[in-house]
Amino acid sequence: MQQEPTAAGATTGDAEPVTLPRQRAAGCPFDPPTGLASLRERAPLIPMAYPDGHVGWLATGYATVRSIMGDPRFSSRYELIHYPFPDGPEGPLPPAPVGDMTGMDAPEHTRLRRLLMGKFTVRRMRQLTDRVEEVTREHLDAMARRGQRADLVEEFARPLPALMICELLGVPYADRERFQGYADTVMTTDASPEDQYAAMVGLQEYMAELVAAKLTEPSDDLLGDLAAGGDLTDEELVGVGAFLLAAGLDTTANMLAHGTFALLSNPAQADALRTDPDLAPQAVEELMRYLTVAPTGVRSALEDVELDGRLIRAGDTVTLSLEAANRDPERFPDPDVLDLHRNATGHLGFGHGIHQCLGQQLARVEMTVALPALLRRFPTLRLDVPAHEVPLRTDMNVYGVHRLPVVWDEA
Template sequence: MLESLPTQRPAGCPFDPPEELARLREQDPLTRLAFPDGHRGWLVTGHALARAVVSDPRFSSRHELMHIPMPGMAPTESIPPAGPGMFIGHDAPEHTRYRRLLMGKFTLRRMRQLTERVEEVTAAQLDAMEQQGPVVDLMRTYAQPIPALMICELLGVPYDEHETFQRHTMALNDHNATVEDRGAAMNALGTMLYELVVAKRAAPTDDVLGDLAAGDELTDEELTNIAVLLLGAGLDTTANMIALGTFALLQHPEQLAAMRSGPEVVDTAVEELLRYLSIAHTGVRTALEDVELDGRPIKAGETVVLSVMAANRDPARFADPDRLDVRRRATGHLALGFGIHQCLGQQLARVEMRVAFPALFTRFPDLRLAVPAGEVPLRTDSDIYGVERLPVAW
């Protein structure tokens, strides 16, 4: 029985998972795990097993069935069911209904049509960086504004409120935030977006929330919760990928040079950075019935923790997995999930990264860290790994 989920990353290795996860994966990719609330469940560290769990409808995403493995996030009381529209906490058929309403608005074709707008937004942020520099915090001046502008425009949310939205979203993901803090953040987001939904019902706008508000398939509560999910995901994840990805490329100059060798490498570089960094590092599912996994019985009600960062470093799936290789065909990684809960906005995130990385290093070819790598503050106590700040110079 593993007494707690390994979370301590190796000193001086900001991109690597906790070393204990690799040892566990080699010994046994399915390990018994003790949870902070006393529950006894499982930890999956292997790629094949993690993919099997997220593909199996006998494992549930329902919040009220889950036990949380992170000590700071574990509630003292049972978790309430996900609200209407909070589709990441639902299984089929509820999840299927919401997903079907949204999928057409986030297709690969539709997201690629946004490339020109992403390029405009990126160029404007590079201009702002240049005016503010030559030493800036890349997170605040570049990594956060690009996805924030794009998701606000796409959903139809006022961008001038994005810093407030970002603060509340970070509180929801913060392992050190109290239950009260997270509740207050969710209530604040819900109140702001509910008012926006009501306004769009009265006067529909040409954006995702406006389109949904014009129909009668969703209640105000459902649409508000969908807006909270989409906005939170669009603000936080891609921002950390851009910032942490830039940090990784600066620390691996040979890989940066390879990425800059031609546009065909940019696509593989984005997928490899997703795999290598695995910023959404941990997932949770609960068995709805007795299931056999890797030859062992998982009992109904037992929670299974999925270490995405360990699965994406599994040598049984990726050769030399601890090496960043931007030419690698990193297909099959789990950084954006898999199965019915795979990230809805994944194609938008890819477009943003495919534009942001080469544009940054084209404008500032001699970009470098403005502090020693060991002084870059890391965001370690969060559901989304990344950097707090990334001081850069040119």
Template sequence: MTEPFPSSAGLPMTRPAGCPFDPPEELARLRAERPLSRMVFPDGHEGWLATSHTLVRAILADPRFSSRYELLHSPLPGEAAMERTPPAPPGLFIGMDAPDHTRYRSLLTGKFTVRRMRQLTERIEEITAEHLDAMERQGPPTDLVEAFANPIPALLICELLGAPYEDRAFFQSHVTKVNELDATPEEKHGAFGVLQEYVRQLVLDKRAKPTDDMLSDIAGGDLTSEELTNIGVMLLGGGFDTTANMLGLGVFALLSHPDQFAALRADPDLADRAVEELLRYLSVTHTGMRTALETVELGGQVIKAGECVAVSVQAANRDPEKFPDPDVLDLRRQTAGHVSFGHGVHQCLGQQLARVEMRVAFPALIDRFPTLRLAVPPEEVPLRTDADIFGVHRLPVTWEV
């Protein structure tokens, strides 16, 4: 059997100096030499790390691999002190397998179709324009995360769930705490509990006095308050954090590649391909987990029942066997098959909403501020490497007035 790699620390996390958008170099080496490698997880579990596009997609689509929380081991070094996660509570179906996962997800699938999400385009255009107007009135410089990347998805998810927008700072801070790698188990559980209590009260309000929003819609069915609460927490966190980080990091990437910034400015119709390429290139949700329910032969290796496999989304999305010159940002690239939203039955439910937000936001920002540029040297932009979703903490920008 191949010796475990690395010896103790879990997933390689150090990104190459001067290349903030590139995955850790060790992932590329492993993908070339051992795309399914033995790995010791931070909690001591001896499992596997998958780094090739073919293997990552195969594992994510294989029902012999489980997403159940209580079976998983985190590969992220900062979570070494976390105790084993209990089973997912009712409603939190991303931590479940079929048939429970299927039952819950089917209740929401029709609410996140391409058609329904595209119907939101006009409202997203309004929200985006309002924040660009505010940036213009304020004048340069500004922090694009605070002025643009965070508030647009926050306002949209508030409207979809019927949550007061003035509560956004409150729930954003707790969503961030849940995703921090260095947060203690008590801090993570505490933040999640606060979010549960917030959504629980929101559910009670919707059942007493329904409004025109998604939470009111599903609250009219047969789900219990606990189920509705956990579904709401999942939608609140998922609908904000990943899209906010894609917007902030995506603008950083475009400003760091002036030719691509210029290409999107010259051709707004390039937006669809640009969004898919940024999703592939940045892979903000960089790692997933699955645990074998039975012994599985895959990639010339034998994965035993109970062994956890970390699937590296960022390594898969930079696999040269799938994407030629994968380390080059090319907004005209054909990116079909990227795994930034996962793959298989657990593929991100809100992916179409995220796509529409980015398709509107990126071109609108570039059109309004064609001279946009970083206000600090690139190496001074604080990267969000202390969380399980990659991004930037701040993005100081300026422009000509």
């Protein structure tokens, strides 16, 4: 006999609504927070208590998370969701700033994404491979000249994607200290709402100056193309530019640093990537699955939705644990093992649905080039501190490491 869907709060056999696990086990910097796996084993969708008192849902199963991300009955609009993390802003979230596509639904999202998709095609991003190889080589040479130890975050992982997104957009790389600081503050989960707002305003003001210059003097770059196209208002140009710049700075940088940390902690996997250049594309997909540096998404139901034998009511917020979904053994056997030979196609590291990462092809090119090049250039590369002393980005929306001290032997 088929069981009818049940709503949160009904007599379903559930214990009290859970809270979102955030604490990672000591000595396990690559694993999701403790408790997520056991919640997923209990059920892929369970009631969750939010810090503001709302009772919504937590989705941890791969099929469930993927289904919600691809379902237009769930909204990404910030003002409709309940914030799942403690120490969030008081009261409802404000609507997304102009140009922030993460917090938009169709048709506004569709219009902006359609304008940008042609700028981020697989073919166009692969055409950048030679430039990525050149930039990678330059930074590895600079590391070698400075000695036999480095903070990989500051000397390699951050500058490489920053330079590439700056060149793609037409943003002066020399201004990076100014806009990087704004982007860091916006991404810090324990920054005050006032500080985050001020940083967002600062980033918008910087981009407004840049857009004004491009409207006056056209340039051969992505922002210049958008300015010349006339499809966006000046406000939208500023917002889209700020959104793309912030997104292009952070996620790939953390994948490069945290990915290196994971490889150095799994020497056999590092050796496999170092010796087999053809393994790189597959290795990138597995690292995206295994690490899931963008670990959490949030949606709000626009109408009643039946899913997994549950009734999600209109207005309910659903928190999506992408890191739990990417470790779901029903989708990925032995999910807690880093295996660069695994076929990790279908992972949710870049998201899914209409909000799937716009710059994923650029990120793939950067990682496919940079990670094996780093390992080949410094075959004795290793951590310069005990693994437990590597500072983790538990205070940021994008997970990774704040610093990665490394050392290598002279060639």
